Amino acid sequence: MPSDSPLPDMEKLTEKIRIWARELGFQAMGVSKAEVPERDVEHLKQWLAKSFHGDMGYMAQHLALRANPAELHPGALRVLSFRMDYLPAETETVKLLGEPEKAYVSRYALGRDYHKLIRKRLTQLGKQIEAEVGEHGFRAFVDSAPIMERPIAQQAGLGWMGKHSLIINRQAGSFFFLGELFTNLPLPVDEPYETNHCGRCTSCMDKCPTGAIVAPYQVDARRCISYLTIENKGSIPEELRPLMGNRIYGCDDCQLVCPWNRFTKSTKESDFQPRHNLDASDLVDLFNWTEEQFLERTAGSPIRRAGYESWLRNIAVALGNAPFCDDVISALNSRLNSPSKLVKEHVSWALHQHLTD
Numbered sequence: 527m528p529s530d531s532p533l534p535d536m537e538k539l540t541e542k543i544r545i546w547a548r549e550l551g552f553q554a555m556g557v558s559k560a561e562v563p564e565r566d567v568e569h570l571k572q573w574l575a576k577s578f579h580g581d582m583g584y585m586a587q588h589l590a591l592r593a594n595p596a597e598l599h600p601g602a603l604r605v606l607s608f609r610m611d612y613l614p615a616e617t618e619t620v621k622l623l624g625e626p627e628k629a630y631v632s633r634y635a636l637g638r639d640y641h642k643l644i645r646k647r648l649t650q651l652g653k654q655i656e657a658e659v660g661e662h663g664f665r666a667f668v669d670s671a672p673i674m675e676r677p678i679a680q681q682a683g684l685g686w687m688g689k690h691s692l693i694i695n696r697q698a699g700s701f702f703f704l705g706e707l708f709t710n711l712p713l714p715v716d717e718p719y720e721t722n723h724c725g726r727c728t729s730c731m732d733k734c735p736t737g738a739i740v741a742p743y744q745v746d747a748r749r750c751i752s753y754l755t756i757e758n759k760g761s762i763p764e765e766l767r768p769l770m771g772n773r774i775y776g777c778d779d780c781q782l783v784c785p786w787n788r789f790t791k792s793t794k795e796s797d798f799q800p801r802h803n804l805d806a807s808d809l810v811d812l813f814n815w816t817e818e819q820f821l822e823r824t825a826g827s828p829i830r831r832a833g834y835e836s837w838l839r840n841i842a843v844a845l846g847n848a849p850f851c852d853d854v855i856s857a858l859n860s861r862l863n864s865p866s867k868l869v870k871e872h873v874s875w876a877l878h879q880h881l882t883d
Protein backbone atom coordinates (compact mmCIF):
# COMPACT_ATOMS: atom_id res chain seq x y z
CA MET A 527 0.00 0.00 0.00
CA PRO A 528 1.55 3.37 -0.98
CA SER A 529 2.22 5.88 1.80
CA ASP A 530 -0.43 8.33 0.57
CA SER A 531 -3.21 5.71 0.91
CA PRO A 532 -5.86 6.51 3.51
CA LEU A 533 -4.86 5.26 6.96
CA PRO A 534 -6.78 2.35 8.47
CA ASP A 535 -8.58 2.56 11.81
CA MET A 536 -5.81 3.38 14.31
CA GLU A 537 -7.54 1.66 17.27
CA LYS A 538 -7.78 -1.61 15.37
CA LEU A 539 -4.24 -1.27 14.09
CA THR A 540 -2.92 -0.75 17.64
CA GLU A 541 -4.64 -3.92 18.80
CA LYS A 542 -3.07 -5.82 15.91
CA ILE A 543 0.35 -4.42 16.81
CA ARG A 544 -0.12 -5.56 20.41
CA ILE A 545 -0.85 -9.09 19.21
CA TRP A 546 2.14 -9.11 16.85
CA ALA A 547 4.36 -7.79 19.65
CA ARG A 548 3.30 -10.65 21.92
CA GLU A 549 3.98 -13.12 19.12
CA LEU A 550 7.47 -11.63 18.84
CA GLY A 551 8.17 -12.28 22.53
CA PHE A 552 7.35 -8.91 24.11
CA GLN A 553 5.31 -9.08 27.29
CA ALA A 554 3.79 -5.59 27.05
CA MET A 555 3.49 -2.60 24.78
CA GLY A 556 2.39 0.97 25.43
CA VAL A 557 1.96 3.99 23.18
CA SER A 558 2.89 7.57 24.04
CA LYS A 559 3.44 10.83 22.22
CA ALA A 560 7.03 11.38 21.08
CA GLU A 561 7.53 13.75 24.03
CA VAL A 562 9.12 13.70 27.48
CA PRO A 563 7.40 15.54 30.35
CA GLU A 564 9.23 18.67 31.47
CA ARG A 565 9.51 17.32 35.05
CA ASP A 566 11.61 14.39 33.80
CA VAL A 567 13.91 16.65 31.77
CA GLU A 568 14.36 18.83 34.87
CA HIS A 569 15.13 15.72 36.94
CA LEU A 570 17.84 14.73 34.45
CA LYS A 571 19.33 18.23 34.50
CA GLN A 572 19.54 18.19 38.29
CA TRP A 573 21.11 14.72 38.27
CA LEU A 574 23.74 15.91 35.81
CA ALA A 575 24.36 19.12 37.77
CA LYS A 576 25.26 16.96 40.79
CA SER A 577 27.75 14.99 38.61
CA PHE A 578 25.91 11.78 39.51
CA HIS A 579 26.68 10.52 35.98
CA GLY A 580 30.39 10.12 36.79
CA ASP A 581 32.41 9.57 33.60
CA MET A 582 29.33 8.85 31.49
CA GLY A 583 29.85 12.05 29.53
CA TYR A 584 27.39 10.83 26.90
CA MET A 585 24.58 11.31 29.43
CA ALA A 586 25.23 15.05 29.38
CA GLN A 587 25.46 15.20 25.61
CA HIS A 588 22.46 15.72 23.35
CA LEU A 589 20.29 17.04 26.17
CA ALA A 590 18.10 18.81 23.60
CA LEU A 591 17.53 15.50 21.80
CA ARG A 592 16.74 13.71 25.06
CA ALA A 593 14.16 16.39 25.83
CA ASN A 594 12.68 16.24 22.31
CA PRO A 595 12.70 12.62 21.17
CA ALA A 596 10.67 13.44 18.05
CA GLU A 597 13.85 14.98 16.61
CA LEU A 598 15.47 11.53 16.51
CA HIS A 599 13.18 10.42 13.74
CA PRO A 600 11.71 12.86 11.22
CA GLY A 601 7.95 13.01 11.47
CA ALA A 602 7.75 10.86 14.62
CA LEU A 603 4.31 11.16 16.20
CA ARG A 604 4.33 8.24 18.62
CA VAL A 605 6.73 6.07 20.55
CA LEU A 606 5.77 2.46 21.09
CA SER A 607 7.50 1.19 24.24
CA PHE A 608 7.99 -2.53 24.74
CA ARG A 609 8.78 -4.69 27.74
CA MET A 610 10.76 -7.90 27.48
CA ASP A 611 11.31 -9.87 30.70
CA TYR A 612 14.83 -11.25 31.13
CA LEU A 613 15.11 -13.13 34.43
CA PRO A 614 16.11 -16.71 33.64
CA ALA A 615 14.19 -19.39 35.55
CA GLU A 616 16.04 -21.24 38.30
CA THR A 617 19.06 -19.01 38.63
CA GLU A 618 20.26 -18.45 42.15
CA THR A 619 20.30 -14.84 43.21
CA VAL A 620 20.26 -14.16 46.93
CA LYS A 621 21.94 -17.52 47.66
CA LEU A 622 24.81 -16.71 45.32
CA LEU A 623 25.39 -13.36 47.00
CA GLY A 624 25.94 -15.30 50.24
CA GLU A 625 28.65 -17.50 48.69
CA PRO A 626 31.69 -15.21 48.56
CA GLU A 627 33.90 -17.64 46.64
CA LYS A 628 31.39 -17.62 43.76
CA ALA A 629 30.95 -14.84 41.20
CA TYR A 630 27.75 -12.82 40.97
CA VAL A 631 26.93 -11.54 37.48
CA SER A 632 23.90 -9.32 37.01
CA ARG A 633 21.04 -11.49 35.82
CA TYR A 634 20.58 -9.51 32.62
CA ALA A 635 24.12 -10.33 31.50
CA LEU A 636 24.15 -14.12 31.91
CA GLY A 637 23.12 -14.86 28.33
CA ARG A 638 23.47 -13.22 24.95
CA ASP A 639 23.40 -9.48 24.43
CA TYR A 640 19.80 -8.27 24.39
CA HIS A 641 20.42 -5.30 22.06
CA LYS A 642 20.66 -7.38 18.91
CA LEU A 643 17.69 -9.59 19.72
CA ILE A 644 15.34 -6.74 20.66
CA ARG A 645 16.35 -4.53 17.74
CA LYS A 646 15.79 -7.41 15.32
CA ARG A 647 12.32 -8.11 16.73
CA LEU A 648 11.36 -4.43 16.70
CA THR A 649 12.53 -4.06 13.12
CA GLN A 650 10.47 -7.12 12.19
CA LEU A 651 7.47 -5.57 13.91
CA GLY A 652 8.01 -2.28 12.06
CA LYS A 653 8.01 -4.18 8.77
CA GLN A 654 4.82 -6.04 9.74
CA ILE A 655 3.16 -2.68 10.41
CA GLU A 656 4.32 -1.36 7.04
CA ALA A 657 3.05 -4.48 5.31
CA GLU A 658 -0.36 -3.57 6.75
CA VAL A 659 -0.44 0.19 6.23
CA GLY A 660 2.32 0.98 3.74
CA GLU A 661 5.44 3.03 4.35
CA HIS A 662 4.76 5.50 7.13
CA GLY A 663 8.20 5.53 8.72
CA PHE A 664 9.48 3.74 11.79
CA ARG A 665 12.76 3.38 13.62
CA ALA A 666 13.77 0.92 16.33
CA PHE A 667 15.90 1.83 19.35
CA VAL A 668 17.39 -0.27 22.14
CA ASP A 669 19.78 1.77 24.29
CA SER A 670 21.18 3.05 21.02
CA ALA A 671 20.34 6.74 21.07
CA PRO A 672 19.92 9.53 23.61
CA ILE A 673 16.42 8.52 24.63
CA MET A 674 14.86 8.92 28.08
CA GLU A 675 13.32 5.49 27.81
CA ARG A 676 12.07 5.19 31.38
CA PRO A 677 9.97 8.39 31.44
CA ILE A 678 8.71 7.45 27.98
CA ALA A 679 7.77 3.95 29.20
CA GLN A 680 5.93 5.54 32.13
CA GLN A 681 4.08 7.82 29.72
CA ALA A 682 3.15 4.71 27.73
CA GLY A 683 1.62 3.17 30.86
CA LEU A 684 4.19 0.37 31.34
CA GLY A 685 4.78 1.16 35.01
CA TRP A 686 6.01 3.72 37.51
CA MET A 687 9.53 4.83 38.35
CA GLY A 688 10.68 3.21 41.60
CA LYS A 689 12.92 4.93 44.10
CA HIS A 690 15.84 3.06 42.51
CA SER A 691 14.92 4.88 39.25
CA LEU A 692 13.93 1.73 37.33
CA ILE A 693 10.45 1.18 35.93
CA ILE A 694 8.31 -1.24 37.94
CA ASN A 695 5.27 -3.03 36.64
CA ARG A 696 2.69 -4.19 39.18
CA GLN A 697 2.25 -7.57 37.54
CA ALA A 698 5.83 -8.19 36.48
CA GLY A 699 8.29 -6.39 38.77
CA SER A 700 11.32 -4.72 37.20
CA PHE A 701 13.55 -7.42 35.67
CA PHE A 702 12.86 -6.42 32.09
CA PHE A 703 14.43 -4.63 29.12
CA LEU A 704 12.81 -1.74 27.33
CA GLY A 705 12.88 -1.05 23.61
CA GLU A 706 11.21 1.63 21.49
CA LEU A 707 9.72 1.88 18.06
CA PHE A 708 9.25 5.43 16.80
CA THR A 709 6.46 5.73 14.28
CA ASN A 710 4.87 8.41 12.14
CA LEU A 711 1.45 6.83 12.59
CA PRO A 712 -1.08 8.71 14.77
CA LEU A 713 -1.87 5.70 16.98
CA PRO A 714 -4.08 6.31 20.05
CA VAL A 715 -1.92 6.88 23.14
CA ASP A 716 -2.18 4.92 26.39
CA GLU A 717 -2.80 6.47 29.80
CA PRO A 718 0.46 7.47 31.51
CA TYR A 719 1.15 5.46 34.69
CA GLU A 720 0.89 8.18 37.30
CA THR A 721 0.37 6.10 40.47
CA ASN A 722 3.51 5.36 42.44
CA HIS A 723 3.26 2.14 44.45
CA CYS A 724 6.54 2.49 46.38
CA GLY A 725 4.66 4.06 49.27
CA ARG A 726 6.78 4.29 52.41
CA CYS A 727 9.08 1.46 51.35
CA THR A 728 12.78 2.37 51.17
CA SER A 729 14.24 -1.14 50.88
CA CYS A 730 16.28 -0.44 47.76
CA MET A 731 17.81 2.65 49.35
CA ASP A 732 18.54 0.88 52.63
CA LYS A 733 19.96 -2.30 51.10
CA CYS A 734 22.08 -0.86 48.28
CA PRO A 735 25.53 -2.26 49.17
CA THR A 736 27.35 1.00 48.42
CA GLY A 737 24.61 3.49 49.37
CA ALA A 738 24.29 4.65 45.77
CA ILE A 739 20.60 5.60 46.03
CA VAL A 740 21.32 8.82 47.86
CA ALA A 741 17.69 10.02 47.84
CA PRO A 742 14.47 8.69 46.32
CA TYR A 743 14.88 8.60 42.52
CA GLN A 744 18.49 9.81 42.80
CA VAL A 745 21.18 7.25 42.00
CA ASP A 746 24.74 8.47 42.30
CA ALA A 747 26.30 6.36 39.54
CA ARG A 748 29.76 6.96 40.99
CA ARG A 749 28.78 4.70 43.91
CA CYS A 750 26.65 2.24 41.92
CA ILE A 751 28.25 -1.20 41.43
CA SER A 752 26.79 -1.45 37.93
CA TYR A 753 28.61 1.71 36.94
CA LEU A 754 31.80 0.83 38.84
CA THR A 755 32.13 -2.61 37.23
CA ILE A 756 30.93 -1.81 33.70
CA GLU A 757 31.03 1.84 32.64
CA ASN A 758 33.99 2.86 34.79
CA LYS A 759 37.27 2.13 33.04
CA GLY A 760 39.56 3.33 35.82
CA SER A 761 40.33 2.42 39.38
CA ILE A 762 37.49 1.49 41.73
CA PRO A 763 37.52 3.75 44.81
CA GLU A 764 39.14 1.82 47.63
CA GLU A 765 36.48 2.64 50.19
CA LEU A 766 33.82 1.02 47.98
CA ARG A 767 35.71 -2.20 47.18
CA PRO A 768 34.93 -4.08 50.41
CA LEU A 769 31.25 -3.22 49.93
CA MET A 770 31.09 -4.85 46.51
CA GLY A 771 31.31 -8.43 47.82
CA ASN A 772 31.34 -10.92 44.95
CA ARG A 773 29.52 -8.73 42.41
CA ILE A 774 31.83 -8.80 39.39
CA TYR A 775 29.57 -7.48 36.63
CA GLY A 776 26.66 -5.26 37.53
CA CYS A 777 24.46 -5.62 40.60
CA ASP A 778 20.82 -6.52 41.14
CA ASP A 779 20.43 -5.79 44.84
CA CYS A 780 17.99 -2.90 44.51
CA GLN A 781 15.75 -5.14 42.43
CA LEU A 782 16.21 -8.25 44.55
CA VAL A 783 14.96 -6.50 47.68
CA CYS A 784 12.06 -4.79 45.94
CA PRO A 785 8.76 -6.33 47.11
CA TRP A 786 7.28 -5.90 43.64
CA ASN A 787 9.72 -8.43 42.26
CA ARG A 788 7.73 -11.17 43.96
CA PHE A 789 5.69 -10.86 40.79
CA THR A 790 8.60 -11.27 38.37
CA LYS A 791 7.96 -13.66 35.52
CA SER A 792 10.87 -15.71 34.26
CA THR A 793 11.83 -15.62 30.60
CA LYS A 794 11.67 -18.45 28.11
CA GLU A 795 13.98 -16.67 25.63
CA SER A 796 16.85 -19.03 24.90
CA ASP A 797 19.20 -16.05 24.36
CA PHE A 798 18.75 -14.95 27.98
CA GLN A 799 19.62 -18.32 29.53
CA PRO A 800 23.01 -18.49 31.31
CA ARG A 801 26.02 -19.41 29.19
CA HIS A 802 29.40 -20.83 30.20
CA ASN A 803 28.13 -21.57 33.72
CA LEU A 804 28.19 -17.83 34.49
CA ASP A 805 25.46 -18.23 37.07
CA ALA A 806 27.45 -20.70 39.19
CA SER A 807 31.17 -20.09 38.62
CA ASP A 808 33.94 -19.79 41.18
CA LEU A 809 35.78 -16.47 41.17
CA VAL A 810 39.12 -18.25 40.83
CA ASP A 811 38.01 -20.09 37.68
CA LEU A 812 36.86 -16.87 36.02
CA PHE A 813 40.02 -15.04 37.10
CA ASN A 814 42.10 -17.74 35.40
CA TRP A 815 40.47 -17.19 32.01
CA THR A 816 43.07 -16.09 29.47
CA GLU A 817 42.24 -13.14 27.25
CA GLU A 818 41.52 -15.57 24.39
CA GLN A 819 39.12 -17.52 26.59
CA PHE A 820 37.47 -14.28 27.71
CA LEU A 821 36.97 -13.16 24.11
CA GLU A 822 35.69 -16.55 23.03
CA ARG A 823 33.31 -17.04 25.98
CA THR A 824 31.92 -13.52 26.00
CA ALA A 825 31.33 -13.34 22.23
CA GLY A 826 27.78 -12.05 21.79
CA SER A 827 27.48 -11.31 25.52
CA PRO A 828 27.02 -7.88 27.16
CA ILE A 829 30.07 -8.71 29.30
CA ARG A 830 32.31 -8.16 26.28
CA ARG A 831 31.53 -4.45 26.66
CA ALA A 832 33.52 -4.17 29.88
CA GLY A 833 36.66 -5.69 28.33
CA TYR A 834 39.23 -8.10 29.73
CA GLU A 835 41.10 -5.56 31.84
CA SER A 836 37.93 -4.49 33.69
CA TRP A 837 36.93 -8.15 34.02
CA LEU A 838 40.19 -8.94 35.85
CA ARG A 839 39.96 -5.72 37.90
CA ASN A 840 36.45 -6.61 39.07
CA ILE A 841 37.28 -10.20 39.94
CA ALA A 842 40.43 -9.08 41.79
CA VAL A 843 38.22 -6.93 44.04
CA ALA A 844 35.86 -9.86 44.65
CA LEU A 845 38.83 -12.13 45.44
CA GLY A 846 39.98 -9.53 47.94
CA ASN A 847 36.55 -9.90 49.58
CA ALA A 848 36.54 -13.72 49.37
CA PRO A 849 37.50 -15.96 52.29
CA PHE A 850 41.23 -16.64 52.61
CA CYS A 851 42.35 -19.86 50.90
CA ASP A 852 45.41 -21.05 48.97
CA ASP A 853 43.59 -21.04 45.63
CA VAL A 854 42.59 -17.41 46.05
CA ILE A 855 46.09 -16.32 47.03
CA SER A 856 47.80 -18.20 44.21
CA ALA A 857 45.28 -16.90 41.64
CA LEU A 858 45.97 -13.34 42.81
CA ASN A 859 49.75 -13.92 42.85
CA SER A 860 49.59 -15.20 39.28
CA ARG A 861 48.35 -11.75 38.16
CA LEU A 862 50.67 -9.66 40.28
CA ASN A 863 52.88 -9.04 37.25
CA SER A 864 50.00 -8.31 34.90
CA PRO A 865 51.00 -5.93 32.09
CA SER A 866 48.01 -3.79 33.14
CA LYS A 867 48.76 -1.26 35.88
CA LEU A 868 45.06 -1.20 36.70
CA VAL A 869 44.89 -4.96 37.27
CA LYS A 870 48.14 -4.96 39.24
CA GLU A 871 46.87 -2.25 41.55
CA HIS A 872 43.63 -4.10 42.30
CA VAL A 873 45.45 -7.42 42.75
CA SER A 874 47.85 -5.78 45.24
CA TRP A 875 44.88 -4.37 47.13
CA ALA A 876 43.20 -7.80 47.21
CA LEU A 877 46.36 -9.51 48.50
CA HIS A 878 46.71 -6.80 51.10
CA GLN A 879 43.16 -7.52 52.31
CA HIS A 880 44.15 -11.11 53.02
CA LEU A 881 47.47 -10.24 54.59
CA THR A 882 45.80 -7.85 57.02
CA ASP A 883 42.90 -10.18 57.88
Ligand code: SF4
Pocket residue numbers: 688689690694723724725727728729730731780783784785786
Ligand atom coordinates in the same frame (compact mmCIF):
# COMPACT_ATOMS: atom_id res chain seq x y z
S1 SF4 B 1 12.39 -1.44 46.96
FE1 SF4 B 1 10.62 -0.26 47.72
S2 SF4 B 1 11.21 1.90 47.39
FE2 SF4 B 1 12.59 0.65 46.15
S3 SF4 B 1 11.65 0.59 44.15
FE3 SF4 B 1 10.93 -1.24 45.25
S4 SF4 B 1 8.99 -0.58 46.23
FE4 SF4 B 1 10.05 1.27 45.57
